[in-house]
Amino acid sequence: MSSPSPLPSLFVVGANHHTTPLELREKLALTAEKLATFQHLAAQIEGMKELAVLNTCNRVEFYGVAGSSHAIERLQAEFCRLSGMPEADFAEIRKLAGGKDAIIHLLSVACGLESQMLGENEIFGQVKDAYEAAQKRQSVGPVLNRVFQKAFQGAKHVRTNTAVNAGQVSVANVAVELALSIFGNLRATRVLLLGAGDIGEKTAKAFQSRGAGSLTVASRTLTRAMELATEFGAVALPFEQMAQRLHEFDVVVCSTAAPHAVVTQSAAETALRRRPSQPLFFIDLALPRDVEPAVAGLENAFVYNLDDLAKIAEKARVARAAEVNKAKQIVDERAHSIWQQIASQVGASPLTTPNGAPSLHQPTS
Amino acid sequence: MSLSNDRFWLWCAGACYFAGLVLGTVAVLRERKHSRGLMYLIVVAGYILQTTGLYLRGLEVKGCPIGNQFEIFQFTGWSATTLYLVIGATFRLSLLGYFTSMLSAALALVSLSMPAWDATHRVSIFGGNAWIEFHAALALFSYGVFALLALTSILFLLRHFSLKNKKLDGAFAFLPPIVDLDHISFRLLVAGVVLLAASLGVGSVWWLRDVETVPMTKIVVTAGIWVAYAVALGLRQRGILLAKRLAWVCVALFGAALLSLSTISSHKAALPASHALHPSP
Numbered sequence: 268m269s270s271p272s273p274l275p276s277l278f279v280v281g282a283n284h285h286t287t288p289l290e291l292r293e294k295l296a297l298t299a300e301k302l303a304t305f306q307h308l309a310a311q312i313e314g315m316k317e318l319a320v321l322n323t324c325n326r327v328e329f330y331g332v333a334g335s336s337h338a339i340e341r342l343q344a345e346f347c348r349l350s351g352m353p354e355a356d357f358a359e360i361r362k363l364a365g366g367k368d369a370i371i372h373l374l375s376v377a378c379g380l381e382s383q384m385l386g387e388n389e390i391f392g393q394v395k396d397a398y399e400a401a402q403k404r405q406s407v408g409p410v411l412n413r414v415f416q417k418a419f420q421g422a423k424h425v426r427t428n429t430a431v432n433a434g435q436v437s438v439a440n441v442a443v444e445l446a447l448s449i450f451g452n453l454r455a456t457r458v459l460l461l462g463a464g465d466i467g468e469k470t471a472k473a474f475q476s477r478g479a480g481s482l483t484v485a486s487r488t489l490t491r492a493m494e495l496a497t498e499f500g501a502v503a504l505p506f507e508q509m510a511q512r513l514h515e516f517d518v519v520v521c522s523t524a525a526p527h528a529v530v531t532q533s534a535a536e537t538a539l540r541r542r543p544s545q546p547l548f549f550i551d552l553a554l555p556r557d558v559e560p561a562v563a564g565l566e567n568a569f570v571y572n573l574d575d576l577a578k579i580a581e582k583a584r585v586a587r588a589a590e591v592n593k594a595k596q597i598v599d600e601r602a603h604s605i606w607q608q609i610a611s612q613v614g615a616s617p618l619t620t621p622n623g624a625p626s627l628h629q630p631t632s
Numbered sequence: 633m634s635l636s637n638d639r640f641w642l643w644c645a646g647a648c649y650f651a652g653l654v655l656g657t658v659a660v661l662r663e664r665k666h667s668r669g670l671m672y673l674i675v676v677a678g679y680i681l682q683t684t685g686l687y688l689r690g691l692e693v694k695g696c697p698i699g700n701q702f703e704i705f706q707f708t709g710w711s712a713t714t715l716y717l718v719i720g721a722t723f724r725l726s727l728l729g730y731f732t733s734m735l736s737a738a739l740a741l742v743s744l745s746m747p748a749w750d751a752t753h754r755v756s757i758f759g760g761n762a763w764i765e766f767h768a769a770l771a772l773f774s775y776g777v778f779a780l781l782a783l784t785s786i787l788f789l790l791r792h793f794s795l796k797n798k799k800l801d802g803a804f805a806f807l808p809p810i811v812d813l814d815h816i817s818f819r820l821l822v823a824g825v826v827l828l829a830a831s832l833g834v835g836s837v838w839w840l841r842d843v844e845t846v847p848m849t850k851i852v853v854t855a856g857i858w859v860a861y862a863v864a865l866g867l868r869q870r871g872i873l874l875a876k877r878l879a880w881v882c883v884a885l886f887g888a889a890l891l892s893l894s895t896i897s898s899h900k901a902a903l904p905a906s907h908a909l910h911p912s913p
């Protein structure tokens with residue numbers, strides 16, 4: 268049972284990829300409609316003073332300030348009811364923390380330390396969006412305002428002063444990053460997707476999401492090319508025309524299942540002659556390779572195959588992992604500082620869990 | 633050294649550029665990006681100090697301070713920095729500030745540490761003719777452009793090497809995109825060729841009036857430098873000299889241009905006699 272507390276408590280409760288398998292995360296994910304309903308219900312919980320909802324593909328987390336543990340229990344109960352999950356099951360997988368630990372968790376999430384792909388950048392924007400949405404709904408107050416704003420500063424500090432988010436760790440993003448090192452920006456970059464391999468599609472999507480100028484799809488079967496083109500909002504190109512029109516593209520993503528190279532040295536040479544001052548970037552994701560090895564020796568041609576990209580991604584992963592301890596140390600220091608700033612506003616209330624577990628947190632200062 | 637001594641200001645400018653060089657080198661060695669804003673600020677500070685020094689020198693010699701080897705090196709470095717301040721702010725090329733600091737520090741500090749280069753100064757070498765002075769200043773300014781072109785070419789070669797050899801971490805990660813470097817190098821090449829052509833045009837008008845005043849070697853060397861750059865530009869436009877080869881040519885041509893500076897600063901004895909500005913102790 269909860270006990271009365273003179274001061275409200277800062278908490279985080281939710282589920283994320285560390286403890287929750289994909290099938291359950293799918294169940295717990297809040298659609299726009301469910302989220303609106305949940306927020307409406309949460310607003311009616313007595314004692315729930317502040318609340319922000321972070322809802323991404325890998326986590327659903329509620330950051331809040333509650334006047335009693337009962338309010339937190341009600342919040343969990345409403346969420347479980349809406350998701351169709353028994354509360355006891357949720358208690359098995361949930362992340363529950365309070366006080367300084369909640370701040371540490373928020374900071375760790377914001378700087379990518381809690382992400383499935385260590386150090387990824389998107390999460391920072393997602394946390395910001397969650398906070399802004401809460402601000403719009405006026406569901407955040409003096410405590411969460413301070414905690415979130417300071418957490419953003421802390422996360423930026425971690426990203427600036429450690430290499431925890433350095434480089435790219437996925438093959439598709441490495442390819443896009445390489446294209447940026449060649450072309451500067453992708454607004455005017457024309458991308459040709461050769462073949463319909465899964466990894467090729469992912470890479471093409473990555474180019475599209477980073478604002479590539481145009482995307483053209485060529486597959487050995489025109490029907491498949493047209494299907495893909497429709498899916499991507501791209502243009503289909505008959506495969507036979509690929510060699511003659513190679514010069515029209517800046518980036519060629521190859522992922523065919525052809526048993527031999529489809530981009531020959533002579534085709535690449537001809538294309539480069541027709542675009543003399545413009546480089547041509549080949550991303551060869553096929554096995555066996557789609558681009559003849561001799562193409563790499565041509566002036567202004569840059570060829571990267573699957574192994575090259577994987578090596579770069581692996582190096583980045585290792586570099587990021589090596590920075591984790593340093594990042595965690597900064598997170599601890601920042602969290603301690605934030606906790607000291609809000610300690611007079613939130614107290615060390617002995618929050619209990621629905622199954623009667625002992626208190627969630629004890630303030631450390 | 634008093635505040636009215638131009639060399640004092642030029643030493644301070646050299647120290648500023650050197651600070652930029654140290655900042656950039658430390659960042660590169662630590663495999664961290666240096667603050668582009670801070671680097672820009674350091675170069676701006678160096679530039680203001682160098683401008684002050686050159687201004688004081690200009691007042692002293694009553695003209696553009698390009699009368700001896702020391703002044704020519706200082707003026708060339710100043711021209712390259714001027715362009716960096718424009719290009720750096722517009723294109724935000726990473727590492728260009730570092731390389732500019734390196735070049736300006738080298739030109740400033742080497743020239744300052746060679747007292748012989750500044751032991752004598754020819755006064756009124758332009759015979760009071762503002763057009764000839766303009767011609768000389770424009771020519772040296774174009775050398776500044778070529779200096780910056782050499783820097784962007786070096787950056788291009790480094791980026792090209794990193795992409796071809798798949799070395800993308802460490803300091804290579806901070807190099808600017810290869811297409812941006814190519815575009816800027818092309819613009820600098822055009823600007824340098826046009827400025828030197830204009831300078832030669834102005835100079836030739838006065839030279840034709842009195843062919844005895846300029847040594848033939850100076851004319852051949854200067855025209856040769858211009859022709860070499862113009863040919864490189866023409867070949868680039870025709871798609872013959874591109875990318876890595878063009879970058880190597882630009883670096884080599886700037887080396888040749890630097891070596892030719894002593895020839896270019898030569899003048900025939902028809903002009904007034906030299907006198908010492910800062911006699912060596």
